[in-house]
Amino acid sequence: MQNILSQAPANAPNTPATQSLSSSAPILTSTPINSTDLPSLLQKAIVQSGLFYESHQAQWVNGENTLENLQQEPQGKLMLVAADLSTAKVAVQASVSPEMPVHAQAIPLVQQQLTTLETGHLLWRGEVWQGQSMEWDIYEQPADEKAQENELDQAAQWRTQLRLSMPQLGDITASIALNANGISIKLNAAQLDTAGLLKGNQLPLATGMQSAGLNIRAVEVEYDGK
Structure with missing residues (x-):
């Protein structure tokens, strides 16, 4: 492993803490009209x-x-x-x-x-469709963080976070915690109108995911603007 790393260019832009996967082409060829693909x-x-x-x-x-x-x-x-x-x-x-x-x-x-x-941390950067970039974190929750949580949340194993900056809705971050007890979702919006829109659809989102067979423990929406 050390021999391989020694072959890396000295001016490589990424350090081990910031390395990420990237996609050279959009995942979708066009703007999605549904959530199935x-x-x-x-x-x-x-x-x-x-x-x-x-x-x-x-x-x-x-x-x-x-x-x-x-x-x-x-x-x-x-x-x-x-x-x-x-x-x-x-x-x-x-x-x-x-x-x-x-x-x-x-x-x-x-x-x-x-x-x-x-x-235990995977970071992906790319376009989900043309012109729409996204950052996607997938990581295992450290054991020391688990110890600080209550007994119900100690089963937490994995967390994932999606960050998008959308033309109409602004910056949105979706944080998802997945464990044996179910799924917890937190949505953060940088625009007040977007936060209101997300809160208005909070229940339909949870209901739709429940109907898909997912155990949704919580869905939260927060406004991050100043």
Whole structure:
């Protein structure tokens, strides 16, 4: 790992604390008119990011993944995959050898993998559709924070946060806490009108998510403006 990191350019813009995944193209080709397509595409953006490439290789060797899926990830696109699947499997298994060189274009991604492994924090930046950028944090709640919460919330495991700056609604942050007890959602809006709009739809949002089979413990809306 140290040898790989030593190959990184000295002027690399990201440090381990700020490294993030990014997408060069919008997830959606057009502005969405419903909410059915976006979740699976967001999931695809993380799954095919390359962060989990080695585990996907292991799944493929065990017959639990496809070669086509591997080739959709950045590392897979850098590999010259043999046409014979048996030969390709040997090449994949050999790729874990410490003597095998790391492709120069893969070094930033390896840094992101190491940072994610160390911190348990994944940050994605990109466009969800043309002109609409988004930051997406996924992280495990530290154990010391759990100890400060009441017994009901000690089961909390993961938190995720979405940050968007929208043309009509302004800056919005959605924070979601997921644990064995259910889901808690907090929406923060920088514009007063947007906060009022979100509060007015607070109950329909919770009801809709409940009807989808999710256990919603709480939905809060706050106005962050001054």
